[in-house]
Amino acid sequence: MNAFVSLAAVLALLLLAWLGVAGLQLHILFGIVIPYFAVVVFLGGIVYRVMTWANVPVPFRIPTTCGQQKSLPWIGHSKLENPSSSWQVAGRMALEVLFFRSLFRNTKTEVHPDGPKVVYHPAYWLWIGALAFHYGFLTVFVRHFRFFVPPACGYQQAASWCTDSSVVDGLWWALGTLESVDAFLQVGAPPVFVSGIILLAAATYLLLRRFVIPQVRYISLASDYFPLFLIIGIAATGILMRHFVRTDIEAIKALGYGLASFAPLTGGEAWSQFVHHRPGGAFVPGLPDIHWLFFAHLLLVCTLFVYFPFSKLMHLGGVFLSPTRNMANSNRAVRYDVGWSARHPVPAHTYEEYEDEFRDKMKMVDIPVDKE
Amino acid sequence: MARQAKFDEIEYYDHKALSAVDFRPPETGWMDTPVDMRPGTFIYPAKPRHLEYLGFPNPREWNPQDDDWKLPENWKEIIFKGMRERLDEYRSFRVFMDICVRCGACADKCHFFIGSGDPKNMPVLRAELIRSVYRNDFTTAGKILGKLAGAREVTIDVIKEWFYYFYQCTECRRCSVFCPYGIDTAEITMMARELLNLLGLNVNWIIEPVANCFRTGNHLGIQPHGLKDTLEFFADDIEEATGIKVDIPLNKKGAEILFVTPSGDFLADPGTFTCMGYMMLFHELGLDYTWSTYASEGGNFGLFTSHETIKRLNAKIYAEAKRLGVKWILGGECGHMWRVVNQYMDTVNGPADFLEVPRSPITGTVFENARSTKMVHITEFTADLIKHGKLKLDKSQNDHIRVTFHDSCNPARAMGILEEPRYILKHVCNHFYEMPENTIREQTFCCGGGAGLGTDENMEMRLRGGLPRGNAVQHVHERFGVNHLVAMCAIDRATLSTVCEYWAPEVRVAGIHELLANAMVMRGQKKRTLNLRLEPINGEEGDGDE
Structure with missing residues (x-):
């Protein structure tokens, strides 16, 4: 049910883009208004959510220690699993954020009733799937900067309306390098980007395990399926446009740079000359040259942007703020106090009260007392 | 005729039946599956007199198997206010409510899930029990999308579920080791138990020790003369095993070290033998130390109740160290005690600036890692002794x-x-x-x-x-x-x-x-033929070969 609703929502978005663009010709709404709205909500939402977390105090130092503490000098200290300084914490966090250290520990536990016997198997698939998914997504995300960078004179762009700037040249060089690595398989024309395939495959794997593993299916909410369907939709429409559906890529670049340079109606300074060379002369009437599938792709991306800050996808920010990982286990060496104790006075049972109650019994057995 | 075993005895439980763990989730969704409150799987409620002694809310007689749990009229309001306060006070709670992706990596890491197959014992679902209420009342998505966003209204049945499953988590943190975001179910359980405590939903096995500890200084309620009696009894057993009479410094002002250990070691075998071990070690070293009857508990069942209760019970240790004028504190073998000492003690009851940085009087080692708390773990202390060859061990x-x-x-x-x-x-x-x-x-x-x-x-x-x-x-x-x-x-x-x-x-x-x-080979000991359990040691029947 949860999966069905999520899939239906994504299909409805595709239908909406088709109706809105191919039918109602609302190119400005789908190409300009919604993307701006989405980016504003995305950035504003993330800032709002992170600030909300950051404003809540961390009253205690509560790292989950996963290795030997720093104690006597001759006992080997596990600096990354049980950090005692800020640098060591940074190292632990880097392992978590870049390599999903904790997920790497994953095991699968089985209970065989004969015996009984509890058995632990290494279980790396989730770790592999998660790494593939996130790094695939990151690569795809970065690759898309090509749609927001103006054409450069010094790099692959021979057009007369190019931008003559070493910064732009550098950006194109970096993007070109990334693309050539990403397309190393040298299959197809244009060549297939491996990152897109990996993203699609990994997202599909993450979706399938939600269907197949009974426990994971039992806990999965619509808010678990929806982002997966959404991302699968994004990857699929993207791959479709690259390899199967012809669309006007130059016009898309003009739209992208126009959005990025806050001149969406003209394609921005860099593209305006190009735009004026086209039939119709102005950019906006040129938008209909772009295939509706592009607007569907864009609408799904915008939905992801809007959805992001208000969903579990905020684990992107939250992982940095998790007190069990981002704190040093140094409490016995360095006092930690952010005012919790002052804010929470508690009743005490003093020694005097205690002795008053038990003095006679203490004296009877010669336990020293303060008051005779 | 054989006596029929009861549900609180191990003989009641058939090995085969308990080993055949059924991991299939129920047909019904977890929000629609009520708690099965069967004997053997829940703990008896706190007795009203203990709650009254502590000044905790809603003391009354009640039974988890009854329909009516005798909650306060405004229980919902109490829960919301309590959640709001904790979401604003503990970043762990707030972040852990927000960022779980339900990947399921934690699921089969919990010993209760492995042993029971009950999906609500998966750490992720245990947390969802409270997360669902958080979404419903504290998030926009939950308010708009309701059940689709995994939100649900808090009802009496939800509270019953909380009571059952948050007293079915041992706050062991194993799941947190595997969570890619370090979500710590122990933190969530601690918050949930704080909320339950606001309604007077607590268990006697925790609250009675808390009340005891507040009054007598230890969980077991051992009074000062009783503690002295116990230690003397241990000394007698030690003498029988070794021929050495160890002394028992109690509430001794001006001692160098205050020794604190969990009171369980005073009462129940086999902890008692460990306690004898401390006494023999300190005697052999000639350590200038003291026990305290007022701070006679290293453990802290406050950890299972609320952060305020942690502070309340833990305060006695520093207070006593100050009153006795010791230089530093040595702590015995205990589990949760060391979570409190390591993560809370200095923060809630420090700074312990009236104490000195711990230094072993035997080896001269300064325990830099306990520089601020001034409390050293006994195995740190003993490992250092062995490293320096200060103990004769056979x-x-x-x-x-x-x-x-x-x-x-x-x-x-x-x-x-x-x-x-x-x-x-x-x-x-x-x-x-x-x-x-x-x-x-x-x-x-x-x-x-x-x-x-x-x-x-x-x-x-x-x-x-x-x-x-x-x-x-x-x-x-x-x-x-x-x-x-x-x-x-x-x-x-x-x-x-x-x-x-x-x-x-x-x-x-x-x-x-x-x-x-x-x-340990003690100076002046007699030939050791008995261990601390007063059982014959190996080799004593037919020794002779080196």
């Missing part, structure tokens, strides 16, 4: 036993004291074997009775939760002939005895300082 005294070591949850995952106990063990016995790596160190399994769940009316859950640990013990028993499980935790020593009796019946439980004391 390992062969423990040759008749084969030992494995159980890392207690809190020292492992809230402190990381992994090597010190192993170092000691390897110097006091010749036969030491590790359990499988997925069950030790930071991946160690709970005894099934931590966080205040180690009571007999909870026997079914204790045995189920004890399955992974018990099974790992049985594994090394079958493979290496291990017959002793050593743990540095008073709760472990009590609850693992039961777990072993059920899942690894040939293995018995001991403490590190019990083994140390059995191997």
Whole structure:
């Protein structure tokens, strides 16, 4: 049910883009208004959510220690699993954020009733799937900067309306390098980007395990399926446009740079000359040259942007703020106090009260007392 | 005629039945599956007199199996206000409510899930029990999308579910080790229990020790003369085993060191033997130390109640150290005590600027890692002694036993004291074997009775939760002939005895300082023929060969 609703929502978005663009010709709404709205909500939402977390105090130092503490000098200290300084914490966090250290520990536990016997198997698939998914997504995300960078004179762009700037040249060089690595398989024309395939495959794997593993299916909410369907939709429409559906890529670049340079109606300074060379002369009437599938792709991306800050996808920010990982286990060496104790006075049972109650019994057995 | 076993006895539980764990989730969704409050799986409520003594809300007689739990009229309002306050006070709680992606990596890491198959014992779903209410009342998505966003309204049935499952979590943090975001179910359980406490929903096995500790200084309610009596009794046993009369410094002003250990070691075997071990060690060293009757508890059941209660009970240790004028504090073998000492003590009751940075009077070692708290773990202290050759140890005294070591949850995952106990063990016995790596160190399994769940009316859950640990013990028993499980935790020593009796019946439980004391050659001792349990030691029947 949860999966069905999520899939239906994504299909409805595709239908909406088709109706809105191919039918109602609302190119400005789908190409300009919604993307701006989405980016504003995305950035504003993330800032709002992170600030909300950051404003809540961390009253205690509560790292989950996963290795030997720093104690006597001759006992080997596990600096990354049980950090005692800020640098060591940074190292632990880097392992978590870049390599999903904790997920790497994953095991699968089985209970065989004969015996009984509890058995632990290494279980790396989730770790592999998660790494593939996130790094695939990151690569795809970065690759898309090509749609927001103006054409450069010094790099692959021979057009007369190019931008003559070493910064732009550098950006194109970096993007070109990334693309050539990403397309190393040298299959197809244009060549297939491996990152897109990996993203699609990994997202599909993450979706399938939600269907197949009974426990994971039992806990999965619509808010678990929806982002997966959404991302699968994004990857699929993207791959479709690259390899199967012809669309006007130059016009898309003009739209992208126009959005990025806050001149969406003209394609921005860099593209305006190009735009004026086209039939119709102005950019906006040129938008209909772009295939509706592009607007569907864009609408799904915008939905992801809007959805992001208000969903579990905020684990992107939250992982940095998790007190069990981002704190040093140094409490016995360095006092930690952010005012919790002052804010929470508690009743005490003093020694005097205690002795008053038990003095006679203490004296009877010669336990020293303060008051005779 | 054979007596019929009751649900609070291990004989009641059939091995085959308990081993055949059913991992199929129920047909009904988790929001529509009510709690099955069956005897053996829940703990009796706190008695009103203890709540009254502590000034805790809503003291009354009630029964979890009744429909009416006699909650205050405005219970919903109390829950919302309580949640709001905690979301604004604890970033852990707020972030952990928000960022779980339900990947399920934690699911089969929980000993209660492994032993019961109940999906609500998966850490992720345990947290969802409260997360669903958080979404419904504190998030926009939850308010708009409701059940689709995994939100649900808080009802009496939800509260009952909380009571059942948050007193079915031992706050062991094993799931947190595997969570890619470090989400710590222990934190969530602590918050949930704080909320339940606001409604007067608590269990007697926690609240009675809390009340006792506040009044008498220890969980067991041992009064000062009783404590002296107990220690004297231990001294008599020590004399019988060694011929040496150890002294018992009690509430001694001006001693150099205050020694604090969990009170479980005063009362229940086999913890008592560990306690004797401390007394023998300190005597042999000629240590200038003292016990305290006022601060006679290292453990802190406040950890299982609320942060305020942690502070309330823990305050006695520094207060007593100050009153007696000691230089620093030494702490005994305990599990959750060390979570409190390592993560809370200095923050809630420090700074301990009236004490000195701990320095071993025997070796001169300064314990830099305890520079601020001024409290040293006994295995840090003892490992340092052995390293400096200050103890005469005869390992062969423990040759008749084969030992494995159980890392207690809190020292492992809230402190990381992994090597010190192993170092000691390897110097006091010749036969030491590790359990499988997925069950030790930071991946160690709970005894099934931590966080205040180690009571007999909870026997079914204790045995189920004890399955992974018990099974790992049985594994090394079958493979290496291990017959002793050593743990540095008073709760472990009590609850693992039961777990072993059920899942690894040939293995018995001991403490590190019990083994140390059995191997320690004391000055002026008589020929040792008995161990601290007053059983004959190996080799005494037919010795002669070197």
